[in-house]
Amino acid sequence: MSGGRRIFRLGDEAYEVESFVHGDQVELHGDPNTSFTFRRMDGDRIEVVSNGEPIRARFFRDGDVLWLHAGGKTHRFEVEVPGRSRAHGAAATRDDVLAPMTGTVREVRVAAGDQVSLGDPVVVMEAMKMEHVLKAPRDGVVAEIRCEAGAQAEAQSVLLRLEATES
Amino acid sequence: MRIDRPCTSVPADGGILLRRQPFDRILVANRGEIAVRILRAARECGLSTVAVHSSADANARHVREADRSMFLGPAPATESYLCIDKVIDAARESGAGAVHPGYGFLAENAALPEACEDAGLVFVGPPAAAMRAMGDKAEARQIALKAGVPVVPGYEGDDQSDERLTAEAKAIGFPVLIKPSAGGGGKGMKRIASEAELALGLESARREARSSFGNDRLVLERYLDPIRHVEIQVFGDATGVVHLFERECSVQRRHQKIIEEAPSPALNAETRAQMGAAAVRLAAAVGYRSAGTVEFILAPDGSFYFLEMNTRLQVEHPVTELTTGIDLAHAQLREAMGGEFGYSQSDLSLRGHAIEFRIYAEDPDSGFLPSVGRIAVYERPEGPGVRFDSGIDEGAEVTVYYDPILAKLVVWGADRDAALLRARRALAETVLLGVRTNLDFLQTVTSHPVFTSGNATTRWIDQALADLTEPKTPSAPVLALAAVAEHLTSGAASSRRAQGTVPGGDPYSPWEQLTGFRIGGTR
Numbered sequence: 001m002s003g004g005r006r007i008f009r010l011g012d013e014a015y016e017v018e019s020f021v022h023g024d025q026v027e028l029h030g031d032p033n034t035s036f037t038f039r040r041m042d043g044d045r046i047e048v049v050s051n052g053e054p055i056r057a058r059f060f061r062d063g064d065v066l067w068l069h070a071g072g073k074t075h076r077f078e079v080e081v082p083g084r085s086r087a088h089g090a091a092a093t094r095d096d097v098l099a100p101m102t103g104t105v106r107e108v109r110v111a112a113g114d115q116v117s118l119g120d121p122v123v124v125m126e127a128m129k130m131e132h133v134l135k136a137p138r139d140g141v142v143a144e145i146r147c148e149a150g151a152q153a154e155a156q157s158v159l160l161r162l163e164a165t166e167s
Numbered sequence: 168m169r170i171d172r173p174c175t176s177v178p179a180d181g182g183i184l185l186r187r188q189p190f191d192r193i194l195v196a197n198r199g200e201i202a203v204r205i206l207r208a209a210r211e212c213g214l215s216t217v218a219v220h221s222s223a224d225a226n227a228r229h230v231r232e233a234d235r236s237m238f239l240g241p242a243p244a245t246e247s248y249l250c251i252d253k254v255i256d257a258a259r260e261s262g263a264g265a266v267h268p269g270y271g272f273l274a275e276n277a278a279l280p281e282a283c284e285d286a287g288l289v290f291v292g293p294p295a296a297a298m299r300a301m302g303d304k305a306e307a308r309q310i311a312l313k314a315g316v317p318v319v320p321g322y323e324g325d326d327q328s329d330e331r332l333t334a335e336a337k338a339i340g341f342p343v344l345i346k347p348s349a350g351g352g353g354k355g356m357k358r359i360a361s362e363a364e365l366a367l368g369l370e371s372a373r374r375e376a377r378s379s380f381g382n383d384r385l386v387l388e389r390y391l392d393p394i395r396h397v398e399i400q401v402f403g404d405a406t407g408v409v410h411l412f413e414r415e416c417s418v419q420r421r422h423q424k425i426i427e428e429a430p431s432p433a434l435n436a437e438t439r440a441q442m443g444a445a446a447v448r449l450a451a452a453v454g455y456r457s458a459g460t461v462e463f464i465l466a467p468d469g470s471f472y473f474l475e476m477n478t479r480l481q482v483e484h485p486v487t488e489l490t491t492g493i494d495l496a497h498a499q500l501r502e503a504m505g506g507e508f509g510y511s512q513s514d515l516s517l518r519g520h521a522i523e524f525r526i527y528a529e530d531p532d533s534g535f536l537p538s539v540g541r542i543a544v545y546e547r548p549e550g551p552g553v554r555f556d557s558g559i560d561e562g563a564e565v566t567v568y569y570d571p572i573l574a575k576l577v578v579w580g581a582d583r584d585a586a587l588l589r590a591r592r593a594l595a596e597t598v599l600l601g602v603r604t605n606l607d608f609l610q611t612v613t614s615h616p617v618f619t620s621g622n623a624t625t626r627w628i629d630q631a632l633a634d635l636t637e638p639k640t641p642s643a644p645v646l647a648l649a650a651v652a653e654h655l656t657s658g659a660a661s662s663r664r665a666q667g668t669v670p671g672g673d674p675y676s677p678w679e680q681l682t683g684f685r686i687g688g689t690r
Contacts, residue, residue: 071642127536155538
């Protein structure tokens with residue numbers, strides 16, 4: 001028997017689930033508060049039985065990401081243990097311009113110290129033959145450039161930082 | 168084995184570069200699903216097959232499906248799949264007698280058929296001259312006008328200065344569409360809503376056009392809205408050109424098609440016949456050979472305008488294959504060997520309904536940004552009326568280097584409703600884990616009333632995006648499945664904890680120990 005509290009993030013939504021697995025039962029506590037019979041069919045195939053109806057899934061675990069194909073739909077959960085800081089992604093604030101995908105930085109249109117306005121084009125990236133113009137997330141002053149034209153940038157890496165605003 | 172063929176200095180068809188003669192080995196100058204599809208067709212025709220690959224694709228599916236494979240160069244396409252000299256060398260070295268370009272990469276680069284001609288190789292596709300004429304949007308518009316095919320109001324002139332383009336855009340009226348003159352497939356197209364956006368749009372379009380097509384000349388057109396995108400498949404041989412009816416391609420995101428079908432729910436028999444005849448006139452005007460597609464936009468009043476001609480086999484060609492029963496890749500190979508298409512216009516008819524879904528590695532929730540990763544779990548749909556063309560395997564890496572198309576699901580049904588039922592079943596059956604895909608998005612689209620009623624226009628996805636990407640709340644059984652999967656896979660997480668690499672945890676928390684402590688539950 002084992003279990004615990006996990007946060008399953010699906011896009012912007014987070015579902016906190018306290019679950020216990022013992023024998024062939026999985027209990028969910030909180031909302032929803034229910035239990036199911038489950039079965040591991042083989043390898044990455046599992047099923048739970050809900051009101052006598054089996055719902056099957058295939059899953060794949062990749063670090064903090066849990067992929068689940070169930071009921072014909074694909075779910076990409078980011079799994080988090082409550083209270084633990086997230087491995088990445090938490091740094092995204094309105095002060096940062098992040099690379100939306102892995103690709104090449106084509107052009108940096110501003111320099112540190114420049115004043116920018118919300119929506120100003122600041123960095124141009126290219127990936128898979130498509131160009132993406134990244135824009136300033138708010139009005140502000142460019143504090144730091146963390147990329148250069150011609151270089152590769154990883155998805156979600158910080159390309160540019162604005163000076164923190166006093167509030 | 169080397170096959171040396173004499174290079175004829177005067178092409179048989181008098182001036183149009185086009186070598187047609189039998190060959191027994193073919194090189195497919197592409198990758199992914201289209202390379203696999205053409206390699207299969209070539210094998211079916213009894214040809215021996217040669218694949219090409221970059222360093223990123225050494226173990227790719229298309230490489231394994233060919234009799235042999237030739238290395239082209241490093242991962243970036245500009246150093247591998249886009250290098251004509253490397254492709255020609257690979258063909259010569261492998262003893263291939265012909266080159267099929269697929270779609271994308273070199274498929275619409277007239278320098279490839281010319282280089283093939285020089286090297287004594289058959290190019291499977293149209294004559295270079297037809298490709299050049301149609302590949303240039305400006306010239307194509309003028310040819311269409313001469314052939315009596317209506318075109319969208321626009322500017323295609325030589326003066327490419329910002330001043331002139333701005334003046335022309337104002338004369339055309341906003342919104343305008345900027346297109347790379349040398350472009351195709353929606354790449355580099357930009358909709359400009361107002362004069363304020365124009366300068367940045369022109370700059371970005373030029374840069375994109377230069378990097379994608381090596382030419383930064385632009386064409387401006389009036390942005391018509393709402394419109395449908397309907398295209399006509401044509402096929403030409405030494406005896407002339409016929410059409411194989413239309414494909415409806417209005418469901419697009421970022422100006423790129425994601426769902427195509429035939430017949431179009433928007434065409435009546437009369438418009439279909441007129442559009443088909445216009446496409447044949449245009450193709451015949453440039454002495455077209457092999458498979459090609461004439462794209463039109465269809466206005467709500469039933470009027471249609473020539474958009475561009477794609478001088479290649481299209482991504483969505485299977486839709487036509489399933490509704491006409493003609494294998495277009497076979498027909499291309501036959502024509503390239505000097506054979507005839509073999510069907511007159513009156514031999515051709517549409518049967519049933521086919522719909523294609525492009526399965527992309529992309530994230531519909533973040534503006535369809537391409538995604539990368541390893542395909543860890545992959546399950547293909549099967550069964551009656553289901554065709555699945557893919558270039559991937561379980562374990563394949565999706566990289567930043569190439570187009571993010573993973574596969575195409577094409578379903579056939581006796582009518583549109585039957586095809587839709589099949590589509591929903593097959594989409595739900597498809598499993599791709601490890602990289603973000605548009606599979607769920609395609610399912611949402613397929614069940615949306617605008618799509619099921621056949622009323623989607625090219626702007627529909629953009630307009631309905633919030634609706635189509637609304638976050639879905641996982642059901643209790645799905646959360647239970649997630650909890651079970653998490654439980655079964657938490658070994659990796661616990662070993663990382665043991666190494667002390669996960670910060671911030673409370674070592675005394677019962678959740679860290681997994682020793683059987685439990686709260687809130689009664690046994």
